[in-house]
Amino acid sequence: xxxxxxxxxxxxxxxxxxxxxxxxxxxxxxxxxxxxxxxxxxxxxxxxxxxxxxxxxxxxxxxxxxxxxxxxxxxxxxxxxxxxxxxxxxxxxxxxxxxxxxxxxxxxxxxxxxxxxxxxxxxxxxxxxxxxxxxxxxxxxxxxxxxxxxxxxxxxxxxxxxxxxxxxxxxxxxxxxxxxxxxxxxxxxxxxxxxxxxxxxxxxxxxxxxxxxxxxxxxxxxxxxxxxxxxxxxxxxxxxxxxxxxxxxxxxxxxxxxxxxxxxxxxxxxxxxxxxxxxxxxxxxxxxxxxxxxxxxxxxxxxxxxxxxxxxxxxxxxxxxxxxxxxxxxxxxxxxxxxxxxxxxxxxxxxxxxxxxxxxxxxxxxxxxxxxxxxxxxxxxxxxxxxxxxxxxxxxxxxxxxxxxxxxxxxxxxxxxxxxxxxxxxxxxxxxxxxxxxxxxxxxxxxxxxxxxxxxxxxxxxxxxxxxxxxxxxxxxxxxxxx
Numbered sequence: 001x002x003x004x005x006x007x008x009x010x011x012x013x014x015x016x017x018x019x020x021x022x023x024x025x026x027x028x029x030x031x032x033x034x035x036x037x038x039x040x041x042x043x044x045x046x047x048x049x050x051x052x053x054x055x056x057x058x059x060x061x062x063x064x065x066x067x068x069x070x071x072x073x074x075x076x077x078x079x080x081x082x083x084x085x086x087x088x089x090x091x092x093x094x095x096x097x098x099x100x101x102x103x104x105x106x107x108x109x110x111x112x113x114x115x116x117x118x119x120x121x122x123x124x125x126x127x128x129x130x131x132x133x134x135x136x137x138x139x140x141x142x143x144x145x146x147x148x149x150x151x152x153x154x155x156x157x158x159x160x161x162x163x164x165x166x167x168x169x170x171x172x173x174x175x176x177x178x179x180x181x182x183x184x185x186x187x188x189x190x191x192x193x194x195x196x197x198x199x200x201x202x203x204x205x206x207x208x209x210x211x212x213x214x215x216x217x218x219x220x221x222x223x224x225x226x227x228x229x230x231x232x233x234x235x236x237x238x239x240x241x242x243x244x245x246x247x248x249x250x251x252x253x254x255x256x257x258x259x260x261x262x263x264x265x266x267x268x269x270x271x272x273x274x275x276x277x278x279x280x281x282x283x284x285x286x287x288x289x290x291x292x293x294x295x296x297x298x299x300x301x302x303x304x305x306x307x308x309x310x311x312x313x314x315x316x317x318x319x320x321x322x323x324x325x326x327x328x329x330x331x332x333x334x335x336x337x338x339x340x341x342x343x344x345x346x347x348x349x350x351x352x353x354x355x356x357x358x359x360x361x362x363x364x365x366x367x368x369x370x371x372x373x374x375x376x377x378x379x380x381x382x383x384x385x386x387x388x389x390x391x392x393x394x395x396x397x398x399x400x401x402x403x404x405x406x407x408x409x410x411x412x413x414x415x416x417x418x419x420x421x422x423x424x425x426x427x428x429x430x431x432x433x434x435x436x437x438x439x440x441x442x443x444x445x446x447x448x449x450x451x452x453x454x455x456x457x458x459x460x461x462x463x464x465x466x467x468x469x470x471x472x473x474x475x476x477x478x479x480x481x482x483x
Contacts (some may be wrong), residue, residue, distance in 0.1 A: 101179025
């Protein structure tokens with residue numbers, strides 16, 4: 001199948017009723033003088049360009065682990081996207097643009113997990129999955145600021161110019177991301193440059209957090225230069241990755257997070273996305289989390305003594321500037337021990353994971369939803385992973401194969417489960433996300449969230465709405481964190 005884009009003709013392939021255009025350039029190769037610069041327009045080509053193979057992801061360190069996915073191949077020449085659409089003729093279809101997660105240092109928009117073919121067919125839509133620069137390349141201001149965010153905006157501009165060629169509607173674009181991809185969605189909602197390019201948004205397991213100040217970004221650049229010991233423009237990829245590791249190691253304690261992240265700048269992100277949340281409230285938003293997010297990062301064998309657990313509570317609450325952290329810590333610890341089911345094999349490790357879930361995921365999500373005030377729908381994904389004898393619960397990233405329907409990707413059935421119930425929940429999620437993309441609001445059985453009615457939809461073998469403050473744990477955190 002062949003289409004004409006604004007840079008030239010593309011040839012895609014048709015399989016099982018889906019047309020796939022893979023490895024489509026949305027910006028000029030980020031090489032040479034463009035290595036750390038904001039993206040430039042795609043050079044035009046003559047003739048028909050094959051778009052039949054995925055292109056490498058951005059450079060990144062290797063990663064391994066249950067539910068953690070890296071990239072099959074990497075290259076500095078990474079500014080490409082993949083397009084999936086029904087092969088049958090259609091026009092003005094909703095467009096869903098997927099932004100992968102990975103903490104701004106990992107991830108691959110070409111991962112088979114993000115193949116949008118099943119979602120495109122099920123919802124009669126066009127799905128786009130993009131790559132963007134990561135780590136030192138994308139989020140350290142060596143030359144330009146917020147290069148990775150600029151890459152995402154360049155991909156949205158490409159969609160706006162070219163959606164019609166693939167049967168999509170440029171006036172009905174939904175940005176959707178997971179983890180740091182969801183944080184990116186909130187950054188785009190805060191960006192006056194990006195907001196005109198999309199019309200709905202979905203943030204899975206991420207909110208308006210992990211954004212640095214300009215001073216922090218400049219500090220990160222200075223430390224990275226010192227770690228390199230040479231001009232970044234002259235460094236080899238291996239040198240840059242080694243400097244990236246050293247920079248993270250040196251700055252994580254003071255930043256309390258990965259220092260390689262977007263930052264407030266002059267044009268793309270002029271305000272912190274939490275402060276700018278009301279500005280983006282005209283755009284409908286689905287935002288949610290998984291019940292046991294942080295279980296992915298805590299080993300079930302982790303040994304935590306009672307004394308260490310008390311110190312952990314006090315430290316984490318102090319970082320959140322809780323006035324009487326010791327009293328609040330004791331109150332929370334008593335609650336977790338007495339009022340909530342725990343894994344008795346290692347109760348203290350379970351508490352650590354669940355507290356981090358509240359502080360790293362639920363608190364940013366609720367604060368962002370409350371700051372928006374309207375046009376927002378919350379969800380909680382409760383389907384548990386069968387991996388590690390059930391330890392993971394409804395952990396981070398477990399919802400992704402349900403959104404795309406891709407349980408046959410290597411390792412997914414063991415991580416996310418499979419079978420008739422999983423397939424049914426996947427259909428339900430696709431229908432919810434698809435209805436939102438088409439109409440700008442979910443079906444009627446999903447009530448809107450508001451500061452006065454904090455309702456969210458729970459997604460599991462059954463689907464039902466509940467109020468967040470009806471959960472005793474959430475209500476206690478509401479009181480402690482004063483939200």
